[in-house]
Amino acid sequence: MTRTQPVPTRTGPTGIVRAVQATAALSVLALLWQSVTAGQLLTEPQDPALHGAGAIALHIATGLLLIATVLHVRAGGARWPAVLAAAVFVATFVQAAVGSDGNMAAHVPGALVVTVGVVWLTAWAFRRQPAA
Numbered sequence: 001m002t003r004t005q006p007v008p009t010r011t012g013p014t015g016i017v018r019a020v021q022a023t024a025a026l027s028v029l030a031l032l033w034q035s036v037t038a039g040q041l042l043t044e045p046q047d048p049a050l051h052g053a054g055a056i057a058l059h060i061a062t063g064l065l066l067i068a069t070v071l072h073v074r075a076g077g078a079r080w081p082a083v084l085a086a087a088v089f090v091a092t093f094v095q096a097a098v099g100s101d102g103n104m105a106a107h108v109p110g111a112l113v114v115t116v117g118v119v120w121l122t123a124w125a126f127r128r129q130p131a132a
Contacts, residue, residue, distance in 0.1 A: 016071050017125070020081075023065040024122040027088075030058040031118055038111070055096050058114075062089045065121065081124055088117035 037051040066089045069082040091114050099107045 013075055016068065016075050016077075019068040020065070020072055020125045023061060023068045024118070024125040027058070027061040027065050027118045028122050030054060030061045031115055034058060034111070035115075051099075055092070055099070059089075059092050059096070062092050062118070065089070065118075069121070081121060084117055084121055088114055088121070091117065 033054040034051065037048075037054055040046060041048055041051055062085065066082065066085040069077075069085040073079050073082045091110065095107060095110045095114060098110060
């Protein structure tokens with residue numbers, strides 16, 4: 001009797017790992033945008049609309065990352081990435097509120113916390129090996 005391996009599907013483990021990787025990379029890109037626009041705001045006074053748009057993009061990207069990590073948990077993966085993704089997602093909203101209030105003494109360290117969380121999740125995601 002021969003056994004055949006199931007063919008990975010788009011929603012199977014390979015698809016979930018790829019979704020986590022894609023949303024993690026998207027989150028890193030949104031963070032890079034935020035860093036560039038924040039640097040511009042600090043060096044020369046200008047309209048913060050680009051930074052605000054980046055914040056919305058970061059909310060969306062980290063929300064998608066949270067969904068992807070939850071799907072990974074449901075497929076039998078570790079739970080800590082979903083917990084970290086949830087914390088990062090919530091932290092982006094805290095960051096937006098603190099930044100809108102103009103409290104840079106809290107906003108800048110908070111940005112570093114969000115960055116560490118996203119980079120950590122991204123490093124973890126790309127260490128995952130999708131099933132062949």
